[in-house]
Amino acid sequence: MLRVENLYKSFDGFMAVNGAELLVEKGRRVAVIGPNGAGKTTLFNLITGQLKPDRGKVRLDDEEIGHLPPHEVCRRGIARSFQIANIFHRLNVFKNVQVSVLSRQKNSNRFFYPAHRMAVEETDRILESVGLLDRADDIAGSLSHGDQRILEIAIALGTEPQLLILDEPTAGMSPDETSATMALIRRLSETRGLTILFCEHDMDVVFNAAQSIMVMSHGKTIIQAEPGEVRRNRAVQEAYLGGEEDA
Amino acid sequence: MGKNGSSRITVLFLAALGILLLFLPSMIPRFYTYILSLIFVTALLAMSLNMVVGHGGLFQFHHCVFYGVGAYAFALMITKAGLPMWLSFIAAPLASALAGLMIGWLCVRLTKLYFGMLQISLGSLIWAITFRWYSLTHGDDGIHGIPMPGLIAGTTGAYYFILLFFALCLLVMYVIFKSPFGMTLQAMRDNPDRCAAVGINVRRHQLTAIVVATFFAGIAGVLFVVLERTVFPDLLFWVLSLEVFIMCLLGGWFTFAGPALGAAITVALRTFVGIYTDYWTLVLGTLLIFLIFFLPEGVMGFILEKLESRGRKEVSGPRGV
Amino acid sequence: MILFIVCSGLSYVLGVLRVPNVAHGSLYMIGAFAAFSITKLVAGPAGFWLALILAPFIVALVGFVAERALFCHLYEREHLMLLLFTFALSLILGDLVKIVWGAEYKSIMAPAVFDGTVSIMGASIPKYNFFLLMIGPFVAVALWLFANKTKIGRIARAAAVDREMVGAVGINVSWVFAFAFVLGCFLAGLGGALVAPTVSITLGMDHNLIIEAFLIVIIGGLGNMWGAMVGSLIFGLSQAFGVLFWPQFAIVFPYMAVVIVLIWRPKGLLKSVW
Numbered sequence A: 001m002l003r004v005e006n007l008y009k010s011f012d013g014f015m016a017v018n019g020a021e022l023l024v025e026k027g028r029r030v031a032v033i034g035p036n037g038a039g040k041t042t043l044f045n046l047i048t049g050q051l052k053p054d055r056g057k058v059r060l061d062d063e064e065i066g067h068l069p070p071h072e073v074c075r076r077g078i079a080r081s082f083q084i085a086n087i088f089h090r091l092n093v094f095k096n097v098q099v100s101v102l103s104r105q106k107n108s109n110r111f112f113y114p115a116h117r118m119a120v121e122e123t124d125r126i127l128e129s130v131g132l133l134d135r136a137d138d139i140a141g142s143l144s145h146g147d148q149r150i151l152e153i154a155i156a157l158g159t160e161p162q163l164l165i166l167d168e169p170t171a172g173m174s175p176d177e178t179s180a181t182m183a184l185i186r187r188l189s190e191t192r193g194l195t196i197l198f199c200e201h202d203m204d205v206v207f208n209a210a211q212s213i214m215v216m217s218h219g220k221t222i223i224q225a226e227p228g229e230v231r232r233n234r235a236v237q238e239a240y241l242g243g244e245e246d247a
Numbered sequence B: 001m002g003k004n005g006s007s008r009i010t011v012l013f014l015a016a017l018g019i020l021l022l023f024l025p026s027m028i029p030r031f032y033t034y035i036l037s038l039i040f041v042t043a044l045l046a047m048s049l050n051m052v053v054g055h056g057g058l059f060q061f062h063h064c065v066f067y068g069v070g071a072y073a074f075a076l077m078i079t080k081a082g083l084p085m086w087l088s089f090i091a092a093p094l095a096s097a098l099a100g101l102m103i104g105w106l107c108v109r110l111t112k113l114y115f116g117m118l119q120i121s122l123g124s125l126i127w128a129i130t131f132r133w134y135s136l137t138h139g140d141d142g143i144h145g146i147p148m149p150g151l152i153a154g155t156t157g158a159y160y161f162i163l164l165f166f167a168l169c170l171l172v173m174y175v176i177f178k179s180p181f182g183m184t185l186q187a188m189r190d191n192p193d194r195c196a197a198v199g200i201n202v203r204r205h206q207l208t209a210i211v212v213a214t215f216f217a218g219i220a221g222v223l224f225v226v227l228e229r230t231v232f233p234d235l236l237f238w239v240l241s242l243e244v245f246i247m248c249l250l251g252g253w254f255t256f257a258g259p260a261l262g263a264a265i266t267v268a269l270r271t272f273v274g275i276y277t278d279y280w281t282l283v284l285g286t287l288l289i290f291l292i293f294f295l296p297e298g299v300m301g302f303i304l305e306k307l308e309s310r311g312r313k314e315v316s317g318p319r320g321v
Numbered sequence C: 001m002i003l004f005i006v007c008s009g010l011s012y013v014l015g016v017l018r019v020p021n022v023a024h025g026s027l028y029m030i031g032a033f034a035a036f037s038i039t040k041l042v043a044g045p046a047g048f049w050l051a052l053i054l055a056p057f058i059v060a061l062v063g064f065v066a067e068r069a070l071f072c073h074l075y076e077r078e079h080l081m082l083l084l085f086t087f088a089l090s091l092i093l094g095d096l097v098k099i100v101w102g103a104e105y106k107s108i109m110a111p112a113v114f115d116g117t118v119s120i121m122g123a124s125i126p127k128y129n130f131f132l133l134m135i136g137p138f139v140a141v142a143l144w145l146f147a148n149k150t151k152i153g154r155i156a157r158a159a160a161v162d163r164e165m166v167g168a169v170g171i172n173v174s175w176v177f178a179f180a181f182v183l184g185c186f187l188a189g190l191g192g193a194l195v196a197p198t199v200s201i202t203l204g205m206d207h208n209l210i211i212e213a214f215l216i217v218i219i220g221g222l223g224n225m226w227g228a229m230v231g232s233l234i235f236g237l238s239q240a241f242g243v244l245f246w247p248q249f250a251i252v253f254p255y256m257a258v259v260i261v262l263i264w265r266p267k268g269l270l271k272s273v274w
Helices: A040-048 A070-075 A093-104 A120-130 A145-157 A175-192 A203-209 A227-232 A234-241 B007-026 B030-052 B064-079 B085-107 B112-132 B155-178 B180-190 B192-197 B202-228 B238-251 B258-276 B280-294 B298-310 C002-017 C024-041 C044-069 C079-101 C127-149 C151-161 C163-168 C173-198 C205-220 C225-245 C252-264
Strands: A002-011 A014-024 A029-033 A055-060 A078-081 A163-167 A195-199 A212-217 A220-225 C117-120 C123-126
Touching: A002 A040, A014 A029, A014 A040, A014 A195, A014 A212, A029 A040, A029 A175, A029 A203, A040 A070, A040 A078, A040 A163, A040 A195, A070 A078, A070 B192, A078 A145, A093 A120, A093 A145, A093 B180, A120 A145, A145 A163, A145 A175, A175 A195, A175 A203, A203 A227, A212 A227, A220 A227, B007 B030, B007 B155, B030 B064, B030 B155, B030 B202, B030 B238, B030 B258, B064 B085, B064 B112, B064 B202, B064 B238, B085 B112, B085 B202, B112 B238, B112 C205, B112 C252, B155 B180, B155 B202, B180 B192, B180 B202, B192 B202, B238 B258, B238 B280, B238 C079, B258 B280, B280 C079, C002 C024, C002 C127, C002 C173, C002 C205, C002 C225, C024 C044, C024 C079, C024 C173, C024 C205, C044 C173, C079 C205, C127 C173, C127 C225, C205 C225, C205 C252, C225 C252
Parallel strands: A014 A220, A029 A195, A029 A212, A078 A163, A163 A195
Antiparallel strands: A002 A014, A002 A055, A212 A220, C117 C123
């Protein structure tokens, strides 16, 4: 479904992404792992259009999307959540998701219709599926960190994506919140058939949830394979897992 | 304005206010009627600025350009081109909106501060041209004694005319504020990157907001001419732009009606302080400092916060305002 | 050249504090008025030179007071608030000038040593302008040396980039900012005092200056001193060009130049410190 071929991106001479390859098949859960600074977030930014690649291709179902701006990428069915909680902090939880739903419905530009009557059912449904329905009236900025990350995912869901890209979804969460979030992600992938691409530092999370793992180091793809094979691979162990336990 | 339960109170309040405003001219001296009209015009201008700044998060530092363009366009159409009133009345705000479109298009490519910089320079350019193009605009002298139809030529007539359009514009702005467009605009203020990531074409949206806002600024300019019968380059000067900015800040730029309140307070203060002393700017400056330190949400914001903390759950402005 | 001296101060404050100081124009105006008063008190050429030295310090003092009393408390707030504060300050200072000096035009004369013109490459330039032309680069070099070679200057530059880090190493960031601000005010005052003999000293000086100064600083690159120089040159040259070409619209030319530069290079011509 999503294919990244030979991607390169440099910033002022620093090669952030140095030949990355990725394959995400429909309906699967794929994880990208690598030490800090390996280029994971840059890779995601290249896929979703926040950055443009210097070289290489990003293909979505055979369409090249590497050069598209973020809102076009979204319209093609890719939604993403960000590493740093990127929500609309002055709006309440309901509106945070509503904005996204309205965008998908292409209703963002309607002038003469009261917003609070539009897309209510769908927004409520999404909020319920992530467990935030009872906080709908709260101002987003006042939510706990973990809840904000979940709101992030809810906003991404509002666009009814086919591919959901999550940038460190459990960062900063307590163990309870982490397992709840990962359960949510598994549920989304299984019940909705969502394809999920995520990156994480928590190895337990990764090896439990992912069906395919891509390992990056210094901007380069070392390997992409099933979890078992990755665990056994020597290059990966040297580059990343060797010695330090990143759990 | 109210929330779920108290929106009825708000409607009653507004109705009472409306009735009061209708009967006011017959009860108060002409000077006060004039001041009220001036307040309406300025409030409209402030509200139009807030549409892009408070709700849109754009650094539109030189909004008054569009105000001035509207005023001058109106004045010039009547005096030089001899166009009929009603045509000029419609065409002038369109001229403002056109200027808004052109300037906005150049500026939306940039973010935040750079947007503001380019905007100021473009605005100043227009100011400089207006200032110097003596043959057309009479430069520093301005154009005076612009004729108005008898019905609105007098203070009272002008008052009702202005009040009517002010109310109309406010109504339209309110509808926009509550519409998906308005909500998305506020989302873009909070987080333009996130909006892009959910599929919103941020630049186009912002440009639309700018055009709408400048259209309203143009209307304010036209109403100014109706009131004062004169135009001068100061209407386009950046100092006025900053003053309007302050009005938004004073009133509270995350609320809907805040800027109108800010405009009312500023104009009222300016008039009455001016009676006692020459040093209005000193007062304004001190007031501003006070605001910055103590009331960053503006007067309206402060009031709303007080009301909300007395209510149960915290409801953010838009859902109920 | 005057523009450059004034703009360098503005640019410096912008670079270190990351705040455009709207009050810069008012400070400039105070410099001019202060110079006027000093020349009134001390007659003759001595008065002029004294004014040139004292006025900037007076302005710096004003800036210092404003900074310590009010400004420094705002450093934690967002930039927009700081900008608005400087605007409020400019309003207040503007009226203060009106209170202290009254509303009429003032003027002072340069000392006799500057009478007459100097012949440079065939063109005659009034001696005073020549003097200004010489001072400009001198100030530029002095400022550059200061910012880059002295300890304080270097700390200021570090603070501009990462104020938390600087604070963490035990340096009182607030005083660094105070110093930078005062320096900017000093330059504004100097510019005001220098310009005093060549223009009529009026109340509108601050407004006229500040917009031009801003535009210059913007096109030069925010916080970049050499950018301020380039900017002033562009501004001055386009204005001269305008006078030659289409006198009625002379002031439009610099604005036009600014717009063109900004459309082409929105961040300014030279690298900005930000």
